[in-house]
Amino acid sequence: MEIHQITIQAGIDKLGNTERLPDLQINKGEIYGIVGPTGSGKSQLIADIEQLAQGDTASKRKILINGEIPSHELRSDPRKKMVAQLSQNMNFFADMPVADFLKLHAKCRGKKNIDVKHVISIANTLTGEPINASDNLTILSGGQTRALMVADVAIISESPIVLIDEIENAGIKKHEALQLLSGEGKIILVVTHDPVLALSAQKRIIMKNGCMRDIIESTYREKQISLQLNDIDQYILTLREDVRAGKKIEEVNFDALLHESSFLKCL
Amino acid sequence: MKFIIVAGTPGAGKTAVLVHTLKILLQQNVKPSVVKIDCLYSDDPKRFAKLGVPVQLGLSMDMCPDHFSIYNTDAILEFAKEQNSEFLIMETAGLCHRCAPYTNNSLGVCVIDATSGPNNPMKVGPFLSCADIVVITKGDMISQAEREIFRECILETNPNCSIIEANGLSGQGASELALQIRSTEKLVSENESLRHNAPFAVCTLCAGEKRVGAEHHRGLLRKMNGMQEYVGE
Structure with a gap:
């Protein structure tokens, strides 16, 4: 089954009032940011999409696939699932080695030709200290856990709808992680507090008090600013890697940074 | 009901x-x-x-x-x-x-x-x-x-x-x-029975014995090696 559109049918806010926005249609290939204060219902919104809610969650939203109510199987059977979700969770509860976990998950998703070593090597491109196949899941650090979750979502849960919750939080390489999770022709929703990520999305949903308040389409100007912020961000990330590697930072050249930015090159 | x-x-x-x-x-x-x-x-x-x-x-x-x-x-x-x-x-x-x-x-x-x-x-x-x-x-x-x-x-x-x-x-x-x-259609009857048997529980612990170890216990007992026996009269 090919997905060309999902519809989010309005639910209720935390006080029980009807969500102000009308039904929202998201088409194949679109990337949406989801922004708003903590507690405003961002994670609930993507949880609704993950479960293909039918008025049975706290928000009472309904999610349609290609304009239709999804079947019970699509909602529950992981082999038929069309949604991959990277949640905010920073630890695993399963007491088993990394390789066994990945094999078990591949089995659940009905994926036969998964190379566990490849998944782990992808995870290791995102994190500092490498993860080993024989490591127990519960001993992994927050960053290692997150990196493994990203690789697992990107390869084993590979799906036409991708939900990403605060990828910037775990100290992993967020740009690389985002690139791994994205792909041509997917529907992607990214919950974020990070202006670099929020402005780089085509549209962003503004959340408040548990409901969708507004949709903002990013302007040409915002896209330029996003590129400029991206350069600053990359610079900070190289500083981060230097600090992590035990180097001393002698000097930071802010002027050069601003002058060399893509933003000015655009002008 | x-x-x-x-x-x-x-x-x-x-x-x-x-x-x-x-x-x-x-x-x-x-x-x-x-x-x-x-x-x-x-x-x-x-x-x-x-x-x-x-x-x-x-x-x-x-x-x-x-x-x-x-x-x-x-x-x-x-x-x-x-x-x-x-x-x-x-x-x-x-x-x-x-x-x-x-x-x-x-x-x-x-x-x-x-x-x-x-x-x-x-x-x-x-x-x-x-x-x-x-x-x-x-x-x-x-x-x-x-x-x-x-x-x-x-x-x-x-x-x-x-x-x-x-x-x-x-x-x-x-x-x-x-x-x-x-939507359940099951109705409780006069003669209900369990779907699954409960574990054997006829032992001295059920009668309040507090001491631990094999010598203090009687009843239908199972050992670490998987052997099960009745100890008692």
């Missing part, structure tokens, strides 16, 4: 899920009675009573709570009859989970905590493998991958159950559970 038996690991969220489910049933003009079986103490009857449903509490004290609820089934059903309830919901606090409190004509609901790890469904035994409905709670605390693995492990233990992913805080899943409770 329809008899719904809810069992589950301690702290899994049985009461929280039930409170949300009862609210929905009450909105739909279903008036159930609730019986709560616990060991030493329980505040839960107050939470149920707040909803306006008739509640009875049974404390098993020295007796195993599952054995207690099985032994008292007649009295529990009688209580619900006096209330003219069509539905009786019993929540038990089973401890070792080698018993399954479900009778053959009840609707057996097992509530299990997703954070307990994917090996747990294999460990917990008949209260999961004999259930009609398995309610998974706390799924929001684990990753999507772990949720999917947990679900798979439950289906390996109980391939025919219906799984509901619920959240005791937000009430997610409660409407599905309410629907399944309402």
Whole structure:
């Protein structure tokens, strides 16, 4: 089954009032940011999409696939699932080695030709200290856990709808992680507090008090600013890697940074 | 009368899920009675009573709570009859989970905590493998991958159950559970029996012996090497 559109049918806010926005249609290939204060219902919104809610969650939203109510199987059977979700969770509860976990998950998703070593090597491109196949899941650090979750979502849960919750939080390489999770022709929703990520999305949903308040389409100007912020961000990330590697930072050249930015090159 | 038996690991969220489910049933003009079986103490009857449903509490004290609820089934059903309830919901606090409190004509609901790890469904035994409905709670605390693995492990233990992913805080899943409770066609009979036998429990510990070690015990006993024998007269 090919997905060309999902519809989010309005639910209720935390006080029980009807969500102000009308039904929202998201088409194949679109990337949406989801922004708003903590507690405003961002994670609930993507949880609704993950479960293909039918008025049975706290928000009472309904999610349609290609304009239709999804079947019970699509909602529950992981082999038929069309949604991959990277949640905010920073630890695993399963007491088993990394390789066994990945094999078990591949089995659940009905994926036969998964190379566990490849998944782990992808995870290791995102994190500092490498993860080993024989490591127990519960001993992994927050960053290692997150990196493994990203690789697992990107390869084993590979799906036409991708939900990403605060990828910037775990100290992993967020740009690389985002690139791994994205792909041509997917529907992607990214919950974020990070202006670099929020402005780089085509549209962003503004959340408040548990409901969708507004949709903002990013302007040409915002896209330029996003590129400029991206350069600053990359610079900070190289500083981060230097600090992590035990180097001393002698000097930071802010002027050069601003002058060399893509933003000015655009002008 | 329809008899719904809810069992589950301690702290899994049985009461929280039930409170949300009862609210929905009450909105739909279903008036159930609730019986709560616990060991030493329980505040839960107050939470149920707040909803306006008739509640009875049974404390098993020295007796195993599952054995207690099985032994008292007649009295529990009688209580619900006096209330003219069509539905009786019993929540038990089973401890070792080698018993399954479900009778053959009840609707057996097992509530299990997703954070307990994917090996747990294999460990917990008949209260999961004999259930009609398995309610998974706390799924929001684990990753999507772990949720999917947990679900798979439950289906390996109980391939025919219906799984509901619920959240005791937000009430997610409660409407599905309410629907399944309402639409159950099973009616409790005069001659209910258990779906699964309880573990052998005829031993000196049941009679209050406190000393540990083989020399102090009689009854049907099983050794570490798997040998089972009757010791006694």
